[in-house]
Amino acid sequence: MRIAFVAAEVAPFAKAGGLADVVASLPKTLAKLGLETAIFVPRYGSTQGGMAKVVSCSVDFGGERNEVVVFRALLPKSNVPVFFLDFPPYFGRPGIYGEGGEDYPDNLRRFAFFSKAALISTSAISWFPDIFHIHDWHTALLPLYKRELGVPGKTVLTIHNLAFQGWFPRKEWELLGLSPEDLALAGSGDWLCALRVGLILADFLTTVSPTYAQEILEDGLGLDEILRSRAQDLVGILNGIDQEEWDPRSDRYLWTTYSERDLRGKAFNRRLLLQALGLSRGGPLVAMVGRLTEQKGIDLVLAGLERMMTLGISLVVLGTGDPKYEQSFREAEKRWPQNLKVLLEFSEEWAHKVIASADFLLMPSRFEPCGLTQLYALRYGTIPIVRATGGLRDTVQDVDEGGNGFVFHEYTAEAMLGALARAVKLWREDRKALLALRRKALLGDYSWDRPARQYLAVYERVLSR
CATH class of the missing domain: 3.40.50.2000 (Glycogen Phosphorylase B;)
Structure with missing residues (x-):
């Protein structure tokens, strides 16, 4: 054929x-x-x-x-x-x-x-x-x-x-x-x-x-x-996804590689990314990687950004898109220089580095036909926080139901913040459960x-x- x-x-x-x-x-x-x-x-x-x-x-x-x-x-x-x-x-x-x-x-x-x-x-x-x-x-x-x-x-x-x-x-x-x-x-x-x-x-x-x-x-x-x-x-x-191109065990873009058997390399990448971007090391590292458009839920993030910062997170945003969103993130970066870094570019190298280094990936999409970024994140043991729509619903299930991530349903900043707060709570209070969740993600099959x-x-x- x-x-x-x-x-x-x-x-x-x-x-x-x-x-x-x-x-x-x-x-x-x-x-x-x-x-x-x-x-x-x-x-x-x-x-x-x-x-x-x-x-x-x-x-x-x-x-x-x-x-x-x-x-x-x-x-x-x-x-x-x-x-x-x-x-x-x-x-x-x-x-x-x-x-x-x-x-x-x-x-x-x-x-x-x-x-x-x-x-x-x-x-x-x-x-x-x-x-x-x-x-x-x-x-x-x-x-x-x-x-x-x-x-x-x-x-x-x-x-x-x-x-x-x-x-x-x-x-x-x-x-x-x-x-x-x-x-x-x-x-x-x-x-x-x-x-x-x-x-x-x-x-x-x-x-x-x-x-x-x-x-x-x-x-x-x-x-x-x-x-x-x-x-x-x-x-x-x-x-x-292409599991040869996206493989934490052999990724050429990372500072060091890692696997589900030894996650020290993920922690090392995290430390070097925070250092490279001048971000605080005190809280969980949350990443957003993708186009800065209404579809991706950027309006929710901007509406909830001040409350997100009160959770003690560091946020890395990688991508380009609507000029009004780019400008809003530039202004926010000046307000929280130690907790927010915005990389307004499209870069394969930075995408690999950021996804591998982050604790969590945030995808609050208004709609998402499939989404690949959450699959890349899972492949690297980075736990997704997503809205239940399209392919996000099909690939991410909530941890409270034995799943692999944090899920919210309503398209509101409050619902997004609730899911993020649950993730931060797990990071602060139960590292053993978080480690098990990472290993579960790393062992998943996301291939074609x-x-x-x-x-x-x-x-x-x-x-x-």
């Missing part, structure tokens, strides 16, 4: 978020199950790594014939090929989706072109997939172009975050040269939706956790009718093994139709 992954991102070559990690990890695990997998992504101006030219192909798009050059590399530590589609007018730019906090205005054209080029490139390299596994709105037009070009194979669309649907003004859509019937698949009115096309035309739909699958059927963010009509073709499959088998079952189901 041949599976072509077609996506806007793949780590480590082009990454803006968790999508890149999923696209890098799942094909490798499927290959171990005997499937033949390959990945197709744009070659951005910022794409790093050695690659070899394979072939050129022509893509008719927007009334013009365009030449695309296909390059090839391998995913690190695997034999899975990655095919990079090079077309500088659309992709020879520093950003993946935009620059300076603004999206590129021609993103619809860029990713529509990529979707069509990916189909043509499979024929150009004489590699014919049984399944095109497409991801989010960026590749949601691929089933439409597949039908237009007569390319065989089935399509599976994974929704990583329904909040990102690819809405663009009608004048942008008209530049694609679609027929009125095809254009109607994107909706009606002055603004049309790319994801809508994929939801209608893909042979099967998946999303990234069972709870999120149920949530989007209850509230489809404007796409309710279509999602409910496809309910029998929708399953939620939890993401895994089970999810990959579930995806294989989806592929077999689709091909049997």
Whole structure:
């Protein structure tokens, strides 16, 4: 069975978020199950790594014939090929989706072109997939172009975050040269939706956790009718993580490694992180790692920050996002210089260091389709404090119920502070129980093994139709 992954991102070559990690990890695990997998992504101006030219192909798009050059590399530590589609007018730019906090205005054209080029490139390299596994709105037009070009194979669309649907003004859509019937698949009115096309035309739909699958059927963010009509073709499959890349026993980014048998290395990393960031050593170290957006519950943190500080914690915030949140954290850092450090950057090294060193990870998300950061934290014995939503509900259970973390339900600062206070109490009063909780987390299986088998079952189901 041949599976072509077609996506806007793949780590480590082009990454803006968790999508890149999923696209890098799942094909490798499927290959171990005997499937033949390959990945197709744009070659951005910022794409790093050695690659070899394979072939050129022509893509008719927007009334013009365009030449695309296909390059090839391998995913690190695997034999899975990655095919990079090079077309500088659309992709020879520093950003993946935009620059300076603004999206590129021609993103619809860029990713529509990529979707069509990916189909043509499979024929150009004489590699014919049984399944095109497409991801989010960026590749949601691929089933439409597949039908237009007569390319065989089935399509599976994974929704990583329904909040990102690819809405663009009608004048942008008209530049694609679609027929009125095809254009109607994107909706009606002055603004049309790319994801809508994929939801209608893909042979099967998946999303990234069972709870999120149920949530989007209850509230489809404007796409309710279509999602409910496809309910029998929708399953939620939890993401895994790359347990070789995220492994406290061999992590190249850490000051020292550690395991469940000897946690002294975690304490050593904690001490050096506090020293490097100039933070107090007197209380538990809490980390937040991710985008600073409303989705991630940043408004709860800012609303409750003063009360959080009275608990005697040190807080490290790593990530970038909404300028108003960044500014609020900068101001708060000046107020509590010994207890709050804000690293407004995206850094793999700092992500590994912070997650490994922290006592607790805070994820008070408004919604969370799956979430990978809580899985990274558990892998490193860092106990998550989460709101019960989406994949957080599926991966973190409360310690009071024999689980692996601290869970709250209401989306309020008070509920978040209650869960945090329980974690701090455990840290101060029962180190033996906390140590057992860390060891339990470190021994968990967060790999792609089970999810990959579930995806294989989806592929077999689709091909049997």
